[in-house]
Amino acid sequence: MTRELLDHRAEGPASAPPLLLGPSLGTSHALWDEVAPELSITHRVVRWNLPGHGGSAPGLLRAGATVGDLAALVLELADALGIERFGYAGVSLGGAAGLHLAVHHPQRVSSLAVLCSSAHFNGAGPWRERAALVRREGLASLAESADARWFTPGFTVPRLVRDHRDADPEAYAACCDALAAFDLRDRLADIAVPTLLVAGREDPATPPAHLREIADAVPGAALVEIPGASHLAPAQCPGAVLSALRAHFGASAGPAGRGMAVRREVLGDAHVDRAQARQTPFTARFQDFISRYAWGEIWTDPTLSRRERSMITLTALVAHGHLDELALHVRAARRNGLTPEEIGAVLLQTAVYCGVPAANSAFATAQRVLAEEDGRGG
Structure with missing residues (x-):
C-alpha cells in the first residue's frame, strides 16, 4: 500500500526547472503566497505542507520524529511528481529539511536557499517542553502568541495565524520533536551545492547569527540580511525575498x-x-x-543590439496597429538608448512603408508617452 503524500500545490510550467518550497512550523504553504507566483514564471514550483498542517495527513510524522523523517517525505513527494533533481528553499523547519537533504542526499538538490532557520534550534529542552504543552493543551495558546514570534509589532497575516490554530496538535508536537533532535553543525562543510542564507534582522527565533554560522561553514555560501523582517520573511518582506531568490536560482532557470x-x-x-x-x-x-x-x-541573441531590436519592434507594432504595445515599447526604446529624435525617425520611416494613417496614430501615441516620460524626468 502506497503511503499518503504531503499535501502540496504545484505552479508553473512542467518543463521548467523544479523548485520545492518548504514551510515553517505552524504555517501552511500560504507562507509563500506572495513569492511563489513570481518564481513560477521561471520554475516548476512545488510548495508543500507539513504533516498535520494544511491538507497534509497528521499521521505522516509520529512522536520522536526527526528532520530526516520529514526530508524523506519531501523526497517521496518529489519521486511521485517525477522530479529527480530540484532547487530547494525552506523557512525555519522547512529550511532544516533543506540542509538535511543537501547533506544526506546531495544528488537530489541542485541549489539551496535556507531562510530564517538554523543548523540547530537552541537545544532540545524548549522544544520538548513545547511538544509536551501542545500534547496536553492543544494549540490555542500558542496561536495567540504567533504574531510576536513570527512578525515585527503591528504586522500580521491572519491566514497564517489561522493555519497555526487549525494544525493537528500531535503532528505539531512531532515536528517539535524533530527540531529538538536537530543539530547539523558538524556536517555543514559537506554541503557542496550553491547555498544562500536569508536572515530577518528582527528575527528572535533564528537571529542572523544562526544564518551567519551556516554561511561561514558552507563552502561558497552567501548571506543576505533583510531589514525589518522577522521570522516569516516571505510573508512580511516578500519583495526582498523574491529579489534574493531570483538572483540565487536564476542561473538554473535557463x-x-x-x-x-x-x-x-x-x-x-x-x-x-x-x-x-x-x-x-x-x-x-x-x-x-x-x-x-x-x-x-x-x-538575448547578440546578433542585434537592443537599440536595433527596439527600432524593429516599434515598426512592427505600427504596422499592425498595436498602439497599447507601442506605448510600452516607446518607453522600452528610451531605456534601450534611443532619443526622442531617433524614435521620431523610426515612425517617419513607417509612414512610407506602413501607411500615413498608421504613422499618424503612432506619432500621437509616442508623443503622449514621451511627454509623460519628460514630465517624470525620464
Missing part, C-alpha cells in the same frame, strides 16, 4: 530565467510586476512562453 531578467531591464519592474500579478493558471504557460522564447532567446 532561457526563462535569462528572459525574465531582460524583460525587466527593457520593460521595467512596474510593468512586469503588474503582468505577474494578473497571471492565472490559465495564462501561466503563455507567460512562460514570453519569458522563455521572446525574451530569453530572441531579445
Whole structure:
C-alpha cells in the first residue's frame, strides 16, 4: 500500500526547472503566497505542507520524529511528481529539511536557499517542553502568541495565524520533536551545492547569527540580511525575498530565467510586476512562453543590439496597429538608448512603408508617452 503524500500545490510550467518550497512550523504553504507566483514564471514550483498542517495527513510524522523523517517525505513527494533533481528553499523547519537533504542526499538538490532557520534550534529542552504543552493543551495558546514570534509589532497575516490554530496538535508536537533532535553543525562543510542564507534582522527565533554560522561553514555560501523582517520573511518582506531568490536560482532557470531578467531591464519592474500579478493558471504557460522564447532567446541573441531590436519592434507594432504595445515599447526604446529624435525617425520611416494613417496614430501615441516620460524626468 502506497503511503499518503504531503499535501502540496504545484505552479508553473512542467518543463521548467523544479523548485520545492518548504514551510515553517505552524504555517501552511500560504507562507509563500506572495513569492511563489513570481518564481513560477521561471520554475516548476512545488510548495508543500507539513504533516498535520494544511491538507497534509497528521499521521505522516509520529512522536520522536526527526528532520530526516520529514526530508524523506519531501523526497517521496518529489519521486511521485517525477522530479529527480530540484532547487530547494525552506523557512525555519522547512529550511532544516533543506540542509538535511543537501547533506544526506546531495544528488537530489541542485541549489539551496535556507531562510530564517538554523543548523540547530537552541537545544532540545524548549522544544520538548513545547511538544509536551501542545500534547496536553492543544494549540490555542500558542496561536495567540504567533504574531510576536513570527512578525515585527503591528504586522500580521491572519491566514497564517489561522493555519497555526487549525494544525493537528500531535503532528505539531512531532515536528517539535524533530527540531529538538536537530543539530547539523558538524556536517555543514559537506554541503557542496550553491547555498544562500536569508536572515530577518528582527528575527528572535533564528537571529542572523544562526544564518551567519551556516554561511561561514558552507563552502561558497552567501548571506543576505533583510531589514525589518522577522521570522516569516516571505510573508512580511516578500519583495526582498523574491529579489534574493531570483538572483540565487536564476542561473538554473535557463532561457526563462535569462528572459525574465531582460524583460525587466527593457520593460521595467512596474510593468512586469503588474503582468505577474494578473497571471492565472490559465495564462501561466503563455507567460512562460514570453519569458522563455521572446525574451530569453530572441531579445538575448547578440546578433542585434537592443537599440536595433527596439527600432524593429516599434515598426512592427505600427504596422499592425498595436498602439497599447507601442506605448510600452516607446518607453522600452528610451531605456534601450534611443532619443526622442531617433524614435521620431523610426515612425517617419513607417509612414512610407506602413501607411500615413498608421504613422499618424503612432506619432500621437509616442508623443503622449514621451511627454509623460519628460514630465517624470525620464
